[in-house]
Amino acid sequence: MKSWSVAFSVVLMATPLWADAPVAKIQSMLAQPKVLCGHFDQSKQLTGLKKPMVSNGRFCVVADRGVLWRTLQPFPNTVRLTRDEIVQLQGDRVAMRLDAKQEPAVRMINSVLFALLAGDLGQIGKWFFVDGGFHDNGWRVTLKAREPALAKAISSVALDGDAYVKSITISETSGDLTRIVFSKIHTGDAAMSADEAALF
Amino acid sequence: MSQRIIFAWVWALVVCLLVVHNVYLWFGKGIAPDTDILALLPVEERDPVLQQAFARMVDSAQQRLIVLVGADDWAQASRAANAYADVLAPHPALLQASDSMTDPRDWLVTFQPHRLALLTPKAEADLHSQPKQYWTDIALARLYSPFVGLQPGAWRDDPFGLFGRWIQARAQETPVRPREGRLFVSDGRRQYAVMPFMLRVPAFSIAAQQAVMPLLEQARQAARKAVPQVEIVTAGVILYAAAAGEQARLEVSTIGFGSILGIIVLMWITFHSLKPIALIMLSIGVGCLGALSVCWLLFERVHLLTLVFGASLIGGAQDYGTYFLCHRIAPDAQPFDSWQLLRRLLPALVLTLVTTVIGYLGLALTPFPGLRQMAVFSALGLIFAWLTVVFWFPILVRAGTLRSTRVAQWWAISLERWPSLGLDRSSLWAIGLFVAFAIFGFSRLGVLDDIRLLQNPRKNLIDDQTKLSRLLDTPTPAQFYIVRGNTAEVVLQREEMLKQRLGPLIETHIISGYHALSNWVPSAQAQAARRNLIDRTLLNDNGPLKALAAQIGENGEWVAATRAHLLASALPITPDDFLKTPAGEPWRHLWLGEVHGGWASIVALRGLTPTGLAKLQHADIGLDGVQWVDKVGEISLLLGRYRKTMGWVVLFSYLVVYVLLYPRYRSLTWRVLAPTALASIATLALLGMAGQNLQLFHVLALMLLLGVGVDYGIFLHEHLCRRDPVAWLAVGLSALSTLLSFGFLSLSKTPALQAFGLTMLIGTVAVWLIVPCFRNYQLAELEGA
Numbered sequence: 001m002k003s004w005s006v007a008f009s010v011v012l013m014a015t016p017l018w019a020d021a022p023v024a025k026i027q028s029m030l031a032q033p034k035v036l037c038g039h040f041d042q043s044k045q046l047t048g049l050k051k052p053m054v055s056n057g058r059f060c061v062v063a064d065r066g067v068l069w070r071t072l073q074p075f076p077n078t079v080r081l082t083r084d085e086i087v088q089l090q091g092d093r094v095a096m097r098l099d100a101k102q103e104p105a106v107r108m109i110n111s112v113l114f115a116l117l118a119g120d121l122g123q124i125g126k127w128f129f130v131d132g133g134f135h136d137n138g139w140r141v142t143l144k145a146r147e148p149a150l151a152k153a154i155s156s157v158a159l160d161g162d163a164y165v166k167s168i169t170i171s172e173t174s175g176d177l178t179r180i181v182f183s184k185i186h187t188g189d190a191a192m193s194a195d196e197a198a199l200f
Numbered sequence: 201m202s203q204r205i206i207f208a209w210v211w212a213l214v215v216c217l218l219v220v221h222n223v224y225l226w227f228g229k230g231i232a233p234d235t236d237i238l239a240l241l242p243v244e245e246r247d248p249v250l251q252q253a254f255a256r257m258v259d260s261a262q263q264r265l266i267v268l269v270g271a272d273d274w275a276q277a278s279r280a281a282n283a284y285a286d287v288l289a290p291h292p293a294l295l296q297a298s299d300s301m302t303d304p305r306d307w308l309v310t311f312q313p314h315r316l317a318l319l320t321p322k323a324e325a326d327l328h329s330q331p332k333q334y335w336t337d338i339a340l341a342r343l344y345s346p347f348v349g350l351q352p353g354a355w356r357d358d359p360f361g362l363f364g365r366w367i368q369a370r371a372q373e374t375p376v377r378p379r380e381g382r383l384f385v386s387d388g389r390r391q392y393a394v395m396p397f398m399l400r401v402p403a404f405s406i407a408a409q410q411a412v413m414p415l416l417e418q419a420r421q422a423a424r425k426a427v428p429q430v431e432i433v434t435a436g437v438i439l440y441a442a443a444a445g446e447q448a449r450l451e452v453s454t455i456g457f458g459s460i461l462g463i464i465v466l467m468w469i470t471f472h473s474l475k476p477i478a479l480i481m482l483s484i485g486v487g488c489l490g491a492l493s494v495c496w497l498l499f500e501r502v503h504l505l506t507l508v509f510g511a512s513l514i515g516g517a518q519d520y521g522t523y524f525l526c527h528r529i530a531p532d533a534q535p536f537d538s539w540q541l542l543r544r545l546l547p548a549l550v551l552t553l554v555t556t557v558i559g560y561l562g563l564a565l566t567p568f569p570g571l572r573q574m575a576v577f578s579a580l581g582l583i584f585a586w587l588t589v590v591f592w593f594p595i596l597v598r599a600g601t602l603r604s605t606r607v608a609q610w611w612a613i614s615l616e617r618w619p620s621l622g623l624d625r626s627s628l629w630a631i632g633l634f635v636a637f638a639i640f641g642f643s644r645l646g647v648l649d650d651i652r653l654l655q656n657p658r659k660n661l662i663d664d665q666t667k668l669s670r671l672l673d674t675p676t677p678a679q680f681y682i683v684r685g686n687t688a689e690v691v692l693q694r695e696e697m698l699k700q701r702l703g704p705l706i707e708t709h710i711i712s713g714y715h716a717l718s719n720w721v722p723s724a725q726a727q728a729a730r731r732n733l734i735d736r737t738l739l740n741d742n743g744p745l746k747a748l749a750a751q752i753g754e755n756g757e758w759v760a761a762t763r764a765h766l767l768a769s770a771l772p773i774t775p776d777d778f779l780k781t782p783a784g785e786p787w788r789h790l791w792l793g794e795v796h797g798g799w800a801s802i803v804a805l806r807g808l809t810p811t812g813l814a815k816l817q818h819a820d821i822g823l824d825g826v827q828w829v830d831k832v833g834e835i836s837l838l839l840g841r842y843r844k845t846m847g848w849v850v851l852f853s854y855l856v857v858y859v860l861l862y863p864r865y866r867s868l869t870w871r872v873l874a875p876t877a878l879a880s881i882a883t884l885a886l887l888g889m890a891g892q893n894l895q896l897f898h899v900l901a902l903m904l905l906l907g908v909g910v911d912y913g914i915f916l917h918e919h920l921c922r923r924d925p926v927a928w929l930a931v932g933l934s935a936l937s938t939l940l941s942f943g944f945l946s947l948s949k950t951p952a953l954q955a956f957g958l959t960m961l962i963g964t965v966a967v968w969l970i971v972p973c974f975r976n977y978q979l980a981e982l983e984g985a
Contacts, residue, residue, distance in 0.1 A: 042346055048356035051753055055344045069346060077341055090337060105377050174354030180346055
């Protein structure tokens, strides 16, 4: 049954053999707190559009829970990724819900995104080839997907950071480019606002 | 040198040929009996399209072996799967991992140029019902979404996410996903590595089974060693074939050796001499050799179940020899030489052979090739054994060769003490009791026409299969729709109409989904309609695209360019285009293409529950060219139909046998037949009391019981005139041997054979007990005078 191969493009494969000297060092620099929240500025340059699509908002990464991604400008839109589902909210309305029962790849998608935002290079290495280096008081790694299907969709992912991931740049083979910059990062239980906690 | 001697020599020559042919078959040609249970099922001859569809569904499954290796977490499952696969890896000639991970990206490439024609039913409904705002919201959300990769391709290729929804729906036709170089599936509790294998040797070859099965066991142990709490689920036709084959082989030897041993003991007790044992074995042996040779020449194959059934032939084939030998020890037969004796016995021998062969003919009348083969095999065996007795026994056994023993005498004389029916009070009581017993038994007799009668696989195999189907959500190969039309386009349109009927059944969880080629390639009509729908709803001058442009600061020029870009991706796609691509490969079995002047396809169903069958059966009502196929139900219907038909054939056969016997027995004929008829009634009543359900195979056994039971009637009535008790001895020996063979057959694990054996067992005992009650001395002495 070859249809099994017909997979979601974010389904990833790798062998967790990855352990590299710079990576070990980066890993030691990363704080990896239990709760991490902050502000993001995102700019997407899409083929066929003159202007970049600029948005901003807040995000939270909570260990063992998942990721909350709240776009505030230009219009509110929330995406919540937990172990078993991906939910997209427009205001209070559920615009899209994808659960792991329906789409088995959900758990993997979520763990990849979580690892990327938390800068968990140990996990990232399962799915990407990692090439890393250091500059001033930070580091930069370039990721290439191990799984050919994903590699054909995403040409590269670059992460910049110090104790936290500071920016992510994703280049797609279609020509679309997404750059996300993180700022105002807070950690610990107080980092998450009450309404954010309510959304989880 | 008489004619008889010449016949004996000719027969010797025939037997030599049989021996040579058998040696050639088994050792020269190395034939192996068939174990394919499907060979027992009737071939669909009326409808070649149906036959081809079924063959497709079966063939696509037959050479496949799927192994699931499950554990609580993926790392363990993966480790155990590696250990399992490592054992099989050095044997690609037997089992090859069918590494089916074609590139999903190629899959996208296949469909990108046809995007606008590909919509899920839900998306199509949304296009009709949702307001403009809904679509601009989607486009904007996608525009700002950070989660690239969740949508295939660039934003401008699919701004409203319609193609993305379609892709996701296609991906969800199976819950299996690639993961770290393996396929994986999960039930939420455990993680399973899915390993599909292609069998490189025929699943039904015994040699293949003997090579593959130990290897699988070895692999299982290796996985268990790597991860002790691993769960391994395997499914494949070869597992069933191997289990069925092993069971049948065991049964052939049990029934064969059991009955032969029993007959030897019986003969020894009766005759106290090795010679009759050797003679009886000789006739049985020639019978078996002959049956096998001619059967092979006729069918060019022998099914293992034929041999299981044929093993019970041993009991029947000895009848003629026993009959002859018993008379050779009768005191009043001593003055005759063996040829004279044979001439006296010949009419009875001919009649017993003819009636038994008629019994087997009943089996041959069914459309089940397996049963036909069993019938021909058995009838041939009897004929060969019979001819051996007739041509050889008079030469091999002279007057005085055999001496009567005390046991034989005691038994022969026991007949005189046996009650016989007459017009007296106790007979009437007996008849009354019998009628009451029969009515009571019949009232409790249910019916059963389940396909599982033909095969009863081990429980663990069924459990594994059920679990695997549930985890992988695979469609059933035995129930599906066939869609036909004059052209490929008509077939696709009809599939689409059928799918509209199936939609509500998915929502009510009667099925979980369907596989159809039109899921991938809509009809040209639907493709054009969708293109127009999208253009009309989303891309027009006042539509969501224009509104979107305003919100993201693009102008009318951009709207025109984007519309042109999207409309360019609405190229028509045809089934042939799709099936040529790697993405189409898994679905080829669904498309029957051009057959017999028309086109046809299969719509397969996932997640089918037995309760849903009735609804599915009616889902095609009123749809042209759509036909519901339920192979399981069809065979059950067929079994039921033949159960009824064969019931009538049994009754008719009584009439035929009556006519056959009448010229010889005249007014005594009813006495020859009545014991068998009563025994049949008693058997049915007993089965009813035992809570058994009547099935085709009980009825078929009654047919054979007629053949065997009438023999006893003939044996006894042939010699009434001489009050000859050796006939009773012959009846006893025959009945005991028949009981032995069919008694062993009733131990068979195949429900059909078991029912057959049980019926014969009860029936033979009943005939044996009843037959002397119907003897009539008065009449006999009149005739003898």
